[in-house]
Amino acid sequence: MKNMIIVMFIIFGISEARLKVGFYRKTCPDAESIVGGVVxxxxxxNPQIPAFxxxxxxxxxxxxxxxxSILIDNGPISERLAVGHQGVKGFDVIDNAKAQLEFVCPGxxxxxxxxxxxxxxxxxxxxxxxxxxxTGRKDGFVSNISLADNMPDFRDSIHLLKKKFFDKGLSExxxxxxxxxxxxxxxxxFFLMDRLYNFVPGGGxxxxxxxxxxxxLMETCPPEGDINFRLPIDHDSGENFDxxxxxxxxxxxxxxxxxxxxxxxxATKQILDSYFGSTNQSSFEADFVTSxxxxxxxxxxTSSKRGEIRRVCNTFND
Numbered sequence: 001m002k003n004m005i006i007v008m009f010i011i012f013g014i015s016e017a018r019l020k021v022g023f024y025r026k027t028c029p030d031a032e033s034i035v036g037g038v039v040x041x042x043x044x045x046n047p048q049i050p051a052f053x054x055x056x057x058x059x060x061x062x063x064x065x066x067x068x069s070i071l072i073d074n075g076p077i078s079e080r081l082a083v084g085h086q087g088v089k090g091f092d093v094i095d096n097a098k099a100q101l102e103f104v105c106p107g108x109x110x111x112x113x114x115x116x117x118x119x120x121x122x123x124x125x126x127x128x129x130x131x132x133x134x135t136g137r138k139d140g141f142v143s144n145i146s147l148a149d150n151m152p153d154f155r156d157s158i159h160l161l162k163k164k165f166f167d168k169g170l171s172e173x174x175x176x177x178x179x180x181x182x183x184x185x186x187x188x189x190f191f192l193m194d195r196l197y198n199f200v201p202g203g204g205x206x207x208x209x210x211x212x213x214x215x216x217l218m219e220t221c222p223p224e225g226d227i228n229f230r231l232p233i234d235h236d237s238g239e240n241f242d243x244x245x246x247x248x249x250x251x252x253x254x255x256x257x258x259x260x261x262x263x264x265x266x267a268t269k270q271i272l273d274s275y276f277g278s279t280n281q282s283s284f285e286a287d288f289v290t291s292x293x294x295x296x297x298x299x300x301x302t303s304s305k306r307g308e309i310r311r312v313c314n315t316f317n318d
Contacts, residue, residue, distance in 0.1 A: 017302045019134035023113075028105035032133075035117040038097040043125055047239055050122035051185025052090030057119035058181065058295070059088050060112070062168060063148045065299015067140030067307060068112035070148075073314040079143045084151025087188065091314065094118065098313045111313035112137035116296050123292075126184050128241030129285040134293060137300045138307025141316065154191050158261040158268060168298050170291070176246075176271040177291040179259055180284060183245040186230040186238060187256060189221035195257045197223055208260050210252030217255070231255065243284040246275055 024031040043049040060070040063079060070080050071094060080088065094114050101109045113135045120133040152164050165175045196218055199206040205214055213235070220231050232238025234245040235253045245259070250272055254260035262268045274282040301307035308317050 017136065019136045019297060019300060019302065021132045021134055023135035024105075024109060028101065028108045030104060031101060031109045031113075031135075032117050034100050034104065035097045035114055036121045038093060038100060039118050039121045040125060042093045042096070048185060049090060049093060050126045052088075053093065053115075053118040053122035054181050055088055055185065056090045056094070057115050058178065059085050059151065060115055061295050061298045062151055062164075064140055064142065065301070066112050066116060066137055066296055067299065067301050068110065068115060068137075068310070068313060069140045069143040071111055071115070071313045072143035072316065074143060074316075077145050079145055079148050082145045082148035082151070084148050084153065090118075094313050098310075102311065107309050107311065110137050110139045110307070110309050112139050112300070112307075114313070119292070122184075123241055123288075126239065126241040128183075129289050131289040131292070134296060136302055138302055138304070139310045139313075140301055140307055143316075152258065154256050154258045155194070156258055156261070158265040161258060161261060162265070162268075168295075170295060170298070172265075172267045173271050173287065174291045174294060176262055176268050177284070177287045178295065179249075179262060180243065180245055180288055182233040182256065182259060183237065183241050183243070184239060185233055187233050188227060189225060189229045189231070190227040191256060192217065192221050193223075193227065196221060206257065206260070208252060208254075208263065213253050233259075243275055246272055246284065250276065 039049065039053060056070065057066070060066055060068060063069055070085065070088070071091060072078060073080065079085070080091070094111060097114050097118065098109075098111055101114070116133050116135065116137070120131060124130045150164060152161055156164070161175060162172060165171070194200075195206045195209075197205065209217065221229065233255050235248050235255065237244040248254060249259050249262055262272050275284045310317055
């Protein structure tokens with residue numbers, strides 16, 4: 001019986017190969033540089049592209065794993081239309097990269113890998129850490145709006161945020177560090193209105209907002225203003241990748257309610273504090289790289305039984 005278990009483990013263990021750095025080194029050696037060129041060109045026209053790429057990778061991985069399911073456009077049931085994916089953009093950049101790759105290396109590079117590579121380059125292009133990205137993912141066979149009901153939400157409590165990360169095999173530290181991705185990009189006033197004017201409990205503004213910061217937020221997002229108006233998530237540093245977002249959270253300058261929740265839990269607050277002060281022994285950039293690589297492994301499909309290499313990223317193969 002013991003030998004049978006070992007044999008079964010070996011058989012099923014090889015059904016999903018591991019990701020690795022340089023997966024396309026022989027089959028499509030220019031794959032990563034092609035993706036990087038597309039992201040760089042797009043960012044020259046729209047400086048928000050790096051933030052789009054980083055967020056797209058996160059949202060893809062948090063539904064069924066990093067399998068490109070968010071890219072599929074299959075009408076009203078498209079996962080990309082889920083409420084939890086509100087504001088996610090950059091699909092055209094991925095489609096453009098895929099088209100160029102198909103011309104050079106048809107049927108080789110997965111859309112899920114393109115998303116992961118683009119996110120890595122987004123960090124580098126905004127002066128963040130440069131790191132090697134693991135590749136070898138297949139594109140998933142399923143994409144449905146109903147499967148995206150459990151995305152982390154800006155209204156979630158810290159306990160619910162932790163649970164959603166734990167469910168994906170990610171830790172409290174990953175939660176803090178990946179929240180740091182908000183160092184680049186913008187958000188809409190829509191996501192701030194309750195926090196500014198109808199915070200629960202009690203109504204009125206969230207008392208955790210620094211009193212000197214509150215008037216600025218209210219002026220930017222007035223009660224009867226344009227809820228689609230966008231402002232940097234990282235106050236005063238929205239286009240450069242740095243740890244300023246974490247310092248802002250510690251100081252009551254968090255723009256998003258979910259970011260401020262890191263202070264509500266002793267464990268996440270301790271991790272946040274570890275990046276600052278005279279006894280600081282932690283490197284935010286090094287930890288961010290570790291968490292990004294870890295997130296990039298969530299729910300990956302590497303066997304042909306569980307995934308494919310799509311010819312077009314927004315459509316399943318026939």
